[in-house]
Amino acid sequence: MRTNLDELTVRLGRWSSGRGPLYLLLAMRIRALIDDGELSPGSPLPPERVLARRLAVGRGTVVAAYDQLQQEGKVVRRQGSGTRVAAAALPATRTPAGTAANPLLLHLLDLPDDVVLLSCVAPDEPPPALVEAYTEATADLAEIRHDIGYHPAGHPVLREALAAYYRARGVPTSPGEILVTNGAQQALTLLASVFLSPGDTVLTEAPTYPGALEPFREAAARFRTASDAAEFGAALAERPALGYLIPTGHNPTGSVMPALVRRHLAALAAEHDVPVIDDEVPAELCFSGEPPAPLCAFHPGEQLITVGSLSKIVWGGLRVGWIRAAPPAISRLARLRAIHDLGGDVLSQLAAARLLARIGELRRERTAVLRRRHDHLLAELARALPAWRVEPALGGQTVWVRLPHGDADAFAQVALRHRVAIPPGRSFDPSGGHGDFLRLPFLFPEPELSAAVGLLAAAWHEYDGSGRSRALQPLVL
Structure with missing residues (x-):
């Protein structure tokens, strides 16, 4: 049952060769080993210091990787007994009770400071019609x-x-x-x-x-x-x-x-x-x-x-x-x-x-605003990030963007360093696919959408261009 350190190191392979923070790259590779059945349910993972020493990284990188996997329900961590792969009785996609693995919910539970939230899609202020409805309802x-x-x-x-x-x-x-x-x-x-x-x-x-x-x-x-x-x-x-x-x-x-x-x-x-x-x-x-x-x-x-x-x-x-x-x-x-x-x-x-x-009446007012902002967002993306592929929406509040290459989870971490939060594609796929996609909302006024695209463009330049992403420590929201 015990996970041999040498065997695990071989299985991890070139885990650190991708773009993005090391802890996320490590978590992604261990997640893949669990999902593929190469790490069996209940098997222990090496202690943080031991694995960090073998992989020549800081202990904080392993701690953050294990924490990420715990949030996803992939591993169970208990003081005194270490870290183990989650038991088979719980599906790999299940979140432990009281834990929100979904990054969208995490942002609601622990709102980050000074970060543009492109992760939650709902109107950000009550319309006058709602105030009027409550006034009438009070009389009722x-x-x-x-x-x-x-x-x-x-x-x-x-x-x-x-x-x-x-x-x-x-x-x-x-x-x-x-x-x-x-x-x-x-x-x-x-x-x-x-x-x-x-x-x-x-x-x-x-x-x-x-x-x-x-x-x-x-x-x-x-x-x-x-x-x-x-x-x-x-x-x-x-x-x-x-x-x-x-x-x-x-x-x-x-x-x-x-x-x-x-x-x-x-x-x-x-x-x-x-x-x-x-x-x-x-x-x-x-x-x-x-x-x-x-x-x-x-x-x-x-x-x-x-x-x-x-x-x-x-x-x-x-x-x-x-x-x-x-x-x-x-x-x-x-x-x-x-x-x-x-x-x-x-x-x-x-x-x-x-x-x-x-x-x-509410539909006509809301969709007129959303359609205008949708068109503005697509124009800004075409201008600042022409390599990104996006299909125009027919409704709703979001567009689905495909990156030309790379991993959206890793890019989302870089984007956070540029003070913008985006939900990566794997959050929307219970099978773990769509790793090269991300979701963007068009809820905000046009100047705010332009500013957000500017932040995303700067983050993409660091992730992809001459400002190639260096190994970054995890930012905890």
Whole structure:
């Protein structure tokens, strides 16, 4: 079981020959050995000082590498017993409870100083419409009688408003098919708890939204990834426990799935009896106007589940999301929700109902701003970083950028030295692929986007050009 130091040194090979900080290069190589099965579950890794001496690096480099692997759930570290490869009982992609391996979540939990955050995508200030909605909701609140305020499935006013929202989009919906949640993240967590058991398989796109992967990892699920809709549809025949898609304003690529593909996937989900989550959180940010129909519009069965929220079109601080699903699933979810918090804040739900009545107005205002900023970002990238490849988005808030060479994880570390935080591609792929991609948002005003691109260009010059990156000590956010 013990990992022989000489054998490990051979397996590491030319681990330090890449670009970027040494600790990250070392972590990447050990991660690859674990994922390939060359380091078996439970086997110990050499003590930090011993491995550092053998590799002729500082002890801090090994410490930082082990810390990175611990955050990813690849190794377990305990005082007195050293560092070991994570046990096989936990999938390699699972994060230990209470730990956020996702760099996007780490930035929220420990906000860095003086760093331009290109890692989190949500409006950075509440719009006037939200203030107006709360003012109106306060008056509504004053009229409430004989109501203790606990509504695990959501306040009746908002449930009806959401049902009407879907009916207006051509999907017959009753309030009994709606569960209100504290944001879409809670919706995904509840769904993972209901539909997944340890070892179950979740089918996702690759790349996909990293925030969705965390609840699936917490449920000890295993991942099956699909590179496109055709592969996703074919994989449904393997009968995974759950599927997860972002058809409209895809995060991170900004793509929009055609109606014929939606119809086909909806039929396959029903045929193979696989529950599929349609994440519509970015759907109202479709540049072409009104969002396309959700997957549930194409098949009346119980397999299609829709998740939404107002965080992207209004403000992230408005913690109101929802699930649209068949009544039996809503009942199960509501019982689970009651265990957690008995229901959400009533005033926020009343405000959300008011905002849904203005959804068209909010959509037009928001997408006009985002489209303009999208075009500005692409122009700046073409000017300052012409070797970077980027496809224009059709909606959402981000573009998916491919580096001409190198590793996005290593480049992200260099970018941090230039005071800009970017999420590398592997964060969006549970299989660990897309190492040469990164995601960029176009949320900020044009001058801020130009400044951010300038920082990225300087970082790329250091990483790639005459200012070739030297061995850098890790910057802890």
